[in-house]
Amino acid sequence: MKYIKKLTKKQEEMMSKWRDKWIKIGLKTGKADFKTFDKNIKLAYKKAGLDFPSRPVIRVHSPIVGALASSIADNIINNGKGESFSAVDSAVRSAVGSAVSLAVDSAVRSAVGSAVGSEVVSTVRSAVDSAVDSAVDLVVRSAVGSAVSSAVGSAVSSAKLQWHYWFGGQFWVGGYYWYGDPCLTSFFIEVCKLKLDKDIKERAIIYNKLCRSVNYFWTNKHFVMVCDRPIRISRNERGQLHSTKEMAIEYPDGWGLYILNGIVFEKEWWDKIVNDRMSPEEIFAINNLEHRRIAYEFMDKTKMKSLKGYKVLDEVVDNYKNPMKVISFKVKEIDEPLKYLNVVCNSTGREYFIGTNFDTCEESKAQSFGFSKDDISFTQEW
């Protein structure tokens, strides 16, 4: 085994190119490469020592359809065979998913990790991890994939279905927990010329091709489902999903998400916010703090003057030189004025309004964590 003790200057220079290359793959839109997927998913089952399902690979055109269909199909198969079969089958199904994962990516990851060399693994690996792997993961999975998986996860749990585990495909090229990360392994194999056992290298190539060819996919003893790529991924300058014109991410069947600066909205709300059709009263009545913040950002601020009895009760500068205020105003059907602590987050620069029952900034802030201002000192804030 040839160990990698140190990266050469050329290899170090390749890290940013590798990062950009894999971000491009992770955010790819348009038609999926189903032909490559079909070929490699069979090889993955073979590596796992499992029979490939007799049915052809089922193609879906959005992750919501795939997640619901795979969960429903799994449910029907289990329920149709009685409880004892259900338990066994469930174990087999889970085992299939795990076995495929273990066969094609976990084995690759541990092999690559150990091949890098134990005494320098933290130096080399963490350098590549932060410059390539984490950077790709942040841009692709955290900023884009997580919005989709969160929305799909909510839909599946609302339908009271048992979750069917999936692979993130292109959204997992930068890794996901213990799943192998093609951008990292390919860097060591292709750029650093890491020599691996033939079998491990084959597994790495299989997982690499699976991830870069499609969006999500679901593996099962009875079926394999695979999802097409999104037709659009729109992002703002910070890399967050964002569009004021249409769905920020949309799949070929029309399913997608309306998103403003990384925050997902129902279409009706998104439409009202981007067209500034919400009154300040409506905005301040929004329960979700992030939704409230985004709606306020899009609101014409001169509307604040329309609030009945609008007052600034206290105004100070916080420890990070950001303005902090307590405002109050009256709304219909509530006798007492509503009060909000208006703060700017020192790490994101975002402006928030947090409901309070106190008149001063310091007391409002401390009380929002259950203390009086005399009890605690904000030592550091992020």
Next chain:
Amino acid sequence: MKKQFYRHGDLGLLKIDKLPKELRLTKTKIAMVGSHGNNHSIDTGKLYFKKENDFVFGYLVAKNTNLLHPEHKDKTGKAKIPDGIYQLIKQNEYTPQGLIPVVD
């Protein structure tokens, strides 16, 4: 004397002297789940969950611990907290219907 308090977005950490008894250590590194996939996590350290009231939901034993959150590090870098024991506190806001956890 005021107690040392650290704030990581809507997560508060109050420095305390010792852990309460009968806590169960958890395996997760996610201290507090946020919506939109934005969790407050730690890289190292030990987490214990125990809901004490509307605010306190657990404890952290920090040792070389960085607080992680996808949205709270652009300007400040990693949020490293001093080694020690902390009470984990969720921020709440006042509404006409009463106190509710900040939902983000």
